[in-house]
Amino acid sequence: MPKTPSPTARKSRKQGRRSPLATISLLAVGLLFTGGAFAAFSTSTASAETPAVVSAASVEDGKKLFQANCASCHGLDLEGTEDAPSLIGVGAAAVDFQVGTGRMPMQAHGPQAPVKPVQFTDDQIKSMAEYVATTAPGPGIPDESLLDGEGDVANGAELFRINCAMCHNVAGAGGALTEGKYAPALTGVAPEHIYEAMVTGPQNMPVFSDANLSPEEKRDVISALKFMEANPSPGGHTLGSLGPVAEGLFLWIFGLGSIVALTVWITARSN
DSSP states (O other): OOOOOOHHHHHHHHHHSOOHHHHHHHHHHHHHHHHHHHHHHHHHHHHHHSOSOOOHHHHHHHHHHHHHHTHHHHOTTSOOOSSSOOOTTOHHHHHHHHHHTTOSSOSSOOSSOOOOOOOSOHHHHHHHHHHHHHHSOOOOOOOGGGSSSOSOHHHHHHHHHHHTHHHHOTTSOOEEOSTTOEEOOOTTOOHHHHHHHHHHOOTTOOOOOTTTSOHHHHHHHHHHHHHHHHSOOTTSOOGGGOOHHHHHHHIIIIIHHHHHHHHHHHHHHHO
């Protein structure tokens, strides 16, 4: 017959059994630690780009400007509406890009917000950017050292071809996308707006975080674009930098047309 455990053995076995609350407590501690670490990392990344000194008066001015010009679409508390997305967590960079390029406020709903004349002064744009940045951590306006165009041009050109050329064209001339959308040309775009576009992903553009492209690599991309802008095509006329289709069409129309015209002229002379 099997032996009946002694009271002492039953007591020790009971004491060695883990309580269900212990597992829940361990999971809670793990989640809190992971969430805290992620929040600390996000805050430190945002604060590295956001201006260190933000005056309360400037933030208040930005709030008034936002409520007067943007809240009808984005909501009084930046929560978004059916007509426009939430701005919580987009950071100062998104505001500086959208408003600083004239894309916002939009004149009319469409597939994409086009570039148009800027409606606010630099100080007003800064105030609105600071106001939005105070609501939640997000990408900040880049430091001037990343916008000087003195990066590695060769590396930047390679990174641009790998990550951007499929939409913006290898020469940065832009290109058509689906449903009436398009990748804009990058000539004449301010360096800070190029950087801000990379970290915020406006329209159909993906976000290039520091895990995808480091700040130095973004600087290299900007340097390459500015180098191409300052040094036009050495091979002749760019033909809009539209690629082999435009070049083939040019040769078909003007090259073949010239041959036909020369043939007709020679025939007419011989007759």
